[in-house]
Amino acid sequence: MSTDDHEGGPAVAQDDVTQDGTAQDGGTAALPLAECALLLRPDDDVAVTTRGLPAGSRVLTATGELVLPGDVPRSHKLAVRDLPAGSAVHKYGQSIGRATVDIAAGSHVHTHNLGMDDTERAYEFGTARTGLPAPTGPSRTFQGYHRANGRVGTRNFVGVLTSVNCSASSAKMIADQFRGTALDAFENVDGVVALTHQSGCGLVPGSDGANVLLRTLRGYAQHPNFGGLLVLGLGCEMVPVQSLVDGLDLPSDTIVHTLTIQDTGGVRATVRAGVALIREMLPVLDSRRRAPAPISELVLGLNCGGSDGYSGITANPALGHASDRLVAAGGTSILAETPEVFGAEHLLTRRAVSEAVGRRLLDRIDWWQDYARAGGGSLDNNPSPGNKAGGLTTILEKSLGAVAKAGQADLSAVYEYAEPVTERGLVFMDTPGYDPVSVTGIVAGGATVVCFTTGRGSVLGCRPTPAIKLATNTEMFERMAEDMDLNCGRIVDGTASLTDVGDEIFELIIAVASGELTVSEELDLGQEEFIPWQLGTVT
DSSP: OOTTTOOOSSSSSSGGOTEEEEETTSSSSSEEHHHHHSSSTTTEEEEEESBOOTTTTTEEEEEEEESSSBBBBBSSSSEEOOBOTEEEEEEEEEEEESSSSSTTTTEEESTTTTOOOOOOOOOOTTOOOOOOOOOOSSOOOEEHHHHHHTEEESSSEEEEEEEEGHHHHHHHHHTTTSSTTTTTOOOOEEEEEOOSSSSSSBBBBTHHHHHHHHHHHHHHHTTTTTEEEEEEEEESOSSGGGGGGTTTTOOOTEEEEEEEEHHHHHHHHHHHHHHHHHHHHHHHEEEEEOOOGGGGGGEEEEOOOSSSSTTTTTTHHHHHHHHHHHHHHTEEEEEEGGTTTTTHHHHHHHBBSSSSHHHHHHHHHHHHHHHHTTOOOOGGGOHHHHHHTTTTTTTHHHHHGGGGGTOOEEEEEOHHHOOOOOSSSEEEEEOSSSSSHHHHHHHHHOEEEEEEEEEEEOOOOOOOOOOOESSHHHHHHHTTTTGGOOOOTTHHTTTTOOOHHHHHHHHHHHHHTEEEEEEHHHHTOTTTOOOOOOOOOOE
């Protein structure tokens, strides 16, 4: 059954069935598969349950009736045919692993009987490029902050950017002076955010770790969502304050000040000086106004966290539809989380605009496999306990659902962590799967709006960029309604189509880019979630 059509005829009259699925005469009512599970492709070996099915449940499939030997929780996998040990198990029309024992039709398929499929994948390059249809109707715009270098921001923040952990407490003290009612007189300033981290010294100059940190901090320094910057250091660190702004393509209208604690006279003197400098900025930044800009100027970050068995069916493909609409209009979308495309990378290489782009993605996959092995693990260690509780079993299954966020657009470029994104269209950035580290890299690359899908319930923020939370299922959305922006679970519920929800996401992206607050912003989240990726030797 497709995710746009969840209707199925009843097996018995509704009056004859109680709420727990048993017939009123005491027997168990037989349910058509379409009423209790989603078969995503006709040849798939498993279906995803849309309700909890207790042992003894009877399910009618195209080939006969299944009697469940055990419970199958909601959002988990139900075998629709017998699967011998060693056979590939298919979902989304792709292998998600191999049966570790004989699996009878009607059984729960999960960690107890499904393992990794290490079969080597064949790669093709550019064979599935489609070209998105051109948008129809008037060109769409959003209300953004036009910077002097031509970029357009979706927010107007002051950033207190730290070069080293030694200046973190001072930065937070400065930013804290502008909480509460302190900015009420400056309604066009979105806030003052302290960007602190746990590094900046003890690094090997020129090493991967040093380069990644510097790239991340410089990416935030030139982000169009900052109208003003206070760059703060201790004074003797290996990443000097001035190195964060020297040579950057900073807009001429970005106000930049630098301070070091040692030269300013200590923490108290630095906090006083920093507060004074920001107070001088505020009237200038407040005089700036939003103005119309084409949506082609938007850079959308795509991320998922706390994924479940519905992520690849509801929120992720709906977000993919919205991403395609943005890319078709000339905008940019950034897919990330390299460990969570492993097992689905062959689908992306087929959409690469060139073999060089596709091979650059494969190079990053190879790097991650070596990195995981060096740490004593493998990429299949990625699904978390929460992912597994939500129905995901292997990294292959997780990745196949995760890449749905990328829609159908061609893959135009591949970037390393926190590299400035300069190509338009769908691009990929090499990041870890750990949510705050991944999103930090995406924002450093230039994302001006982030869409974050979650099935278990994430509470991430990522200032200075607004984060839109997309719930994969209605149960979690209702339980955490104050933390979610949109319920994509309606796709499984049958109350909205995937296209309808994707269009809602697209409109929400434009509204948020124009100033509408997300729930994460209402809660003032996103300062503590600034976590650059730490790599390499610390001396």
